[in-house]
Amino acid sequence: MGGIDNHDSYSDAYLRRQLNSIKAVALVGASPNWNRPSYFVMKYLQEKGYRIYPVNPRAAGTEILGEKVYASLAEIPDNYDMVDIFRNSEVAGAITDEAIDLKDSKNIKLVWMQLTVRNDAAALRAEAAGLQVIMDRCPKIEFGRLNCELSWGGFNSKVITAKRRKVRIG
Amino acid sequence: MSPKPINDKSQNYGFETRMIHAGAQPEPITGARQTPIHQNTSYVFHDADHAASLFNLQTFGFIYSRLTNPTVAVLEERIANLEDGRGATCCASGHAAQILTFFAIMEPGDSFIASNRLYGGSITQFGKTFKKFDWQATFVDVDDPENVRNALTPNCKAIFVESLANPGGVVSDLESLSEIARDAGVPLIVDNTMATPYLCRPFEWGADLVVHSTTKFLSGNGTSVGGCVVDSGRFNWAQNDKFTGLAAPEPAYHGLNFYESFGDMAFTTHAHAVGLRDLGSTMAPMNAFHTLLGCETLALRMERHCENARKVAEFLESHPNVAWVSSAALPSSPYYELARKYMPKGAGAVFTFGVKGGYDVGIKVVDNCEIFSHLANIGDAKSLILHPASTTHRQLTEEQRIAAGAGPDVIRLSVGLETIDDITADLDQALRAASN
The missing domain is CATH 3.90.1150.10 (Aspartate Aminotransferase, domain 1)
Known part of the structure; x- marks a missing residue:
């Protein structure tokens, strides 16, 4: 069951399974400015093959990185597996509740709160509704870390393995 | 309901396992077990958009070996892992590592406090050459940590000591010094060259950055000159207004705020993307390879x-x-x-x-x-x-x-x-x- 201690660390296997199972992401707090963290994450996840639906009421109707911006999660017409929250911890609670309400109609599986964003009460509500929750992490950093890309920048991925990684050639 | 997350076994391996494996996986395309020497300057972009993402630091990848190189990156992760840091930046020498470190945190007119028992080459670099950048080093006897507290000034940006001083068998009281640094809101920088991460764990005693001359015990055979700065990832660069290069819009990067964008990865990202880019003191891939061989037998x-x-x-x-x-x-x-x-x-x-x-x-x-x-x-x-x-x-x-x-x-x-x-x-x- 969800508890505070459970969200202090996530196993590599768990993060890998979540990142491999999702295909579409609603990114709440998406910025149209190229040098904002949310823009970095959106662009990176697009390159990795994820479909991103940016959500930002102030930019609704415009486009970010070729995708139409929506004012809210409910306005996104398609299904999406994950809600990625680029807002502060308090606001993340209300966004998590929206995700719980839309869980069945949008087929949402995972609520992800970005680095420094953590709302344990909201996580408990989401988990009680059957959603997976990851907090205080960045999907770009975790995807890069688990796929050896973070290592390219001199970072400590903490991944130790003598297995030959499978790569798709072509 | 989430499965109860557990710590991966990979995060709990011992020092000897990590000194051999950290950062180095079998090369995925050929299966080569030893780290390849990427004697190579430049890396092909997939397309113009990929190139733009790389130059904007929006994706991970290689552009040009002055900034990052795949062989050097393995050594960086190896040392970062052995020090239990967040990231590391390798460079041409231990002296280059010191310039690279201070370059990220100092502005002209700033000062820092250093032990008066440092390696003589460091005293000359800090006391003479740094003056040309208008960086002022104040040397104090750190045997009494209160000397450090008394030497603090408003424009002091760091405290610098050696864990074990070269040459005289002098050991710094890292725990006391880190308390003073924390109170002052400045990083404690520890040169861990003489002790290596096998003997001394500066981050466990509160240090924020560790520098190395990798020329010494890490490489171990007198083959390769090199340096490294390791970031603990724990220093809050935005806690005061002292660190404008890291926690304010960086004019050398289109106004990017490194700490806001990269969090605990800010220092290492800055050290590559601005420091090595503009200072140019890159480690050669062959030197990184030799140093990796040394690390495998460090303990x-x-x-x-x-x-x-x-x-x-x-x-x-x-x-x-x-x-x-x-x-x-x-x-x-x-x-x-x-x-x-x-x-x-x-x-x-x-x-x-x-x-x-x-x-x-x-x-x-x-x-x-x-x-x-x-x-x-x-x-x-x-x-x-x-x-x-x-x-x-x-x-x-x-x-x-x-x-x-x-x-x-x-x-x-x-x-x-x-x-x-x-x-x-x-x-x-x-x-x-x-x-x-």
Whole structure:
């Protein structure tokens, strides 16, 4: 069951399974400015093959990185597996509740709160509704870390393995 | 409901496993087990958009080897992992690592506090060359940490010490110093070259950044000059307005705020994307490869280095031609207890002793050694000997030389991995010949 201690660390296997199972992401707090963290994450996840639906009421109707911006999660017409929250911890609670309400109609599986964003009460509500929750992490950093890309920048991925990684050639 | 997350086994491997494996996985396309030497300058972009993402730091990847290189990156992750840091930036030398570190945190007119017992080359770099950047180093005796607190000024940006000082067997009280740094809102930077992450764990005692000359014990065979700065990832660069390069819009990167964008990865990202980009002090891939080979045997070598050095120190302490021995491995050392606290596995392999007869006898001892190599380096498998006053510390004043433990009678040893009885016999005959 969800508890505070459970969200202090996530196993590599768990993060890998979540990142491999999702295909579409609603990114709440998406910025149209190229040098904002949310823009970095959106662009990176697009390159990795994820479909991103940016959500930002102030930019609704415009486009970010070729995708139409929506004012809210409910306005996104398609299904999406994950809600990625680029807002502060308090606001993340209300966004998590929206995700719980839309869980069945949008087929949402995972609520992800970005680095420094953590709302344990909201996580408990989401988990009680059957959603997976990851907090205080960045999907770009975790995807890069688990796929050896973070290592390219001199970072400590903490991944130790003598297995030959499978790569798709072509 | 989430499955109960558990710590991966991979995050709990021991030091010896990590010194061999961290950062280096089998090369996925060929299966090559040893890290390939990427003797290569530039990397092909998939398309214009990919290139733009790389230049904007929006994706991970290689552009040009002045910034990052796949072989160097393996060494960076290896050292970051061994220090339990967030990331590391390798560069051309230990001196380059120091410039790279201060470049990220200093502005013209800023100052920092440094130990007055640093390696002589660092004292010259900080005290003379840094002045040309309008960076002011204030040297204090850090044996009393209150001296550091009293030397703090509003424009002080860092405190810099060696965990184990070169050459004199001096150990810094890292825990007390880190408290002072934390109170002042500045990073504690620790040069961990002489101790290596096997003997001393600066981040566990509150240090924020660690620098290395990888030339020494990490590479271990005297093959490759190199340096490294490791970031703990724990310093909050936005806690005050001191660190504009890291926590304010960076004019050298289109106004990007590194700390806001990269969080605990900010320092290492900045050190590559701005520091190496503009200072250009890159580590060569071949040097990274040799240093990686050294890391694979670090723990084994350090154990024997420390054992041999302790036996040599004990031998010299009872030698009739020796006036004194300054090694933190000896109970007679004022730093013995600090060494037991901060480097319980051993007090390193470099120490000094004084010969009876002073400067002239000191030079003769060096000249009469047969196995000890007379050269200006430390941390080689080979035993090394040097008379600092006439060589590495020559540019210092007499007062600075004595403060740095490099007075006229001082001889520095870096005890190697030869047969211990051969090492002590060589010193014995050299001391007797010089004193006759």
